[in-house]
Amino acid sequence: MTSATSMAAALPAEYRERLMRIAREVSFDAGSRLFEEGRRADKFWIVRTGTVALDLHVPGRQAAVIESLGHGELVGWSWLYSPYVWQLGAEAMSPVRAYEFDAVTVRAMCEEDPEFGRAIAVWVGRVLAHRLHAARTRLLDLYAPYGSGGRS
Template sequence: MTKATKLLTVLPPDQRARLMTLAREVSFPEDTVIFEAGGRADRFWVIRSGAVSLTQRVNHLQRVTVATLGAGDLLGWSWLFPPHAWDFGAEAFSQVRAYEFDAAEVLRLCEDDARLGMALVRGVAEILAHRLELTRGRLMEIASHYRSL
């Protein structure tokens, strides 16, 4: 299993500094729903402290946690890809502090600085690949559990 990529650490210092000019510090109390699957994805966060559960609805009453994110992790990538709607829900598992980024502002910055744009897209792609690997492992665990029943 590969080590998780932290978005801000994959950017060269000068590009990270440019991106951080767009950051806004926010916090979410424990049990706050940050976003729901299907909602408009117009921002993203880099978690500074606390934990966030990524959830998927099984039915109208039940959700399952598909991943837990912590300090340094990227929360939200759907802003980068049409139709710009959240694929999962996100809920603060504990008190969370984060840097929030407006997607439109970040995309404008990326258009102005192609190197920053490429580094950001590569960073997000690495994160998605890592999360896909984790999800595949989790599904294999679940499948093996059901096979043993």
């Protein structure tokens, strides 16, 4: 993930501090599922340590790992956009420590302060665009006759 999509680069210090005031420290054992595709998206995380794999259900096949996320990266974007349903799944590939955020609380903060809300939406939108590109490239690599062709 590029630095432009990290919380530190995307949000002004004041907004990062405001968000971190509501963070809760959590841990996941290797193999733990953080969320499942199609289920309600009510939380999100920033990875402190460890690795989280984002995966996509592929009918008739094993789930395709789309991307691996590590330190400082956002896990989950579906919480911000209605209907608040996970579009991917996520699994801890190693022991993970993360900051957890309640989506309802963050969405309320965004409504109360439109500038804060805009900053959050732009940050999550950048992450979303990056993830869509990663998903396309990974699925082409897995299932297209000639892979992704190496295009960026």
